[in-house]
Amino acid sequence: xxxxxxxxxxxxxxxxxxxxxxxxxxxxxxxxxxxxxxxxxxxxxxxxxxxxxxxxxxxxxxxxxxxxxxxxxxxxxxxxxxxxxxxxxxxxxxxxxxxxxxxxxxxxxxxxxxxxxxxxxxxxxxxxxxxxxxxxxxxxxxxxxxxxxxxxxxxx
Amino acid sequence: xxxxxxxxxxxxxxxxxxxxxxxxxxxxxxxxxxxxxxxxxxxxxxxxxxxxxxxxxxxxxxxxxxxxxxxxxxxxxxxxxxxxxxx
Numbered sequence: 058x059x060x061x062x063x064x065x066x067x068x069x070x071x072x073x074x075x076x077x078x079x080x081x082x083x084x085x086x087x088x089x090x091x092x093x094x095x096x097x098x099x100x101x102x103x104x105x106x107x108x109x110x111x112x113x114x115x116x117x118x119x120x121x122x123x124x125x126x127x128x129x130x131x132x133x134x135x136x137x138x139x140x141x142x143x144x145x146x147x148x149x150x151x152x153x154x155x156x157x158x159x160x161x162x163x164x165x166x167x168x169x170x171x172x173x174x175x176x177x178x179x180x181x182x183x184x185x186x187x188x189x190x191x192x193x194x195x196x197x198x199x200x201x202x203x204x205x206x207x208x209x210x211x212x213x
Numbered sequence: 214x215x216x217x218x219x220x221x222x223x224x225x226x227x228x229x230x231x232x233x234x235x236x237x238x239x240x241x242x243x244x245x246x247x248x249x250x251x252x253x254x255x256x257x258x259x260x261x262x263x264x265x266x267x268x269x270x271x272x273x274x275x276x277x278x279x280x281x282x283x284x285x286x287x288x289x290x291x292x293x294x295x296x297x298x299x300x
Contacts, residue, residue, distance in 0.1 A: 069265065077231075080255075084231055089241060120273065127277055149295075
């Protein structure tokens with residue numbers, strides 16, 4: 058086999074490895090949210106590697122364009138689908154595993170309208186630079202959100 | 214080349230079997246939807262590997278369609294799970 062064929066097999070093999078990791082994570086993780094977390098991300102990486110292998114194998118502009126298109130499509134749609142599913146599961150109160158320490162969204166969703174209310178405090182990264190950035194963003198956007206929510210409540 | 218791809222296809226098929234186990238077992242309905250989404254992605258990956266093994270570019274179109282259908286099915290299921298039958 059030539060070097061190009063070896064590269065193709067290695068890329069496709071890496072992709073299949075990540076797909077297997079996703080399937081194992083789907084079976085071994087303790088609750089729904091961790092299962093989805095493990096499955097979605099590694100599947101995106103796996104299919105990207107497999108498409109890299111196909112682009113290496115064919116090498117024509119047509120095949121490379123199609124591979125790039127599918128990779129971009131997966132990077133756009135996989136997080137959207139995962140977010141929609143996790144949100145639906147949270148509203149249906151799918152239980153988390155017993156060792157879950159913290160639910161920062163608890164009590165912040167209105168059950169009837171499925172909208173956020175109040176200020177969600179993030180405990181996970183307290184004292185770090187990320188927490189400061191997040192809290193600064195919340196302070197900037199908080200007045201607009203508050204006025205919008207009260208306006209909606211008055212209209213309703 | 215074709216032999217290596219057939220081996221990888223076999224591994225991918227067993228991985229799909231693992232996803233199917235979760236589809237059957239899944240304690241909640243969202244678990245089953247995630248397993249179904251994973252099976253759709255596996256189908257797309259298998260189409261790509263098959264196109265490499267056969268040396269034909271046209272099977273990449275099947276991968277595009279499979280991934281698109283899997284995404285649409287997942288989003289539709291998520292919307293149904295969140296809001297019920299009313300849309």
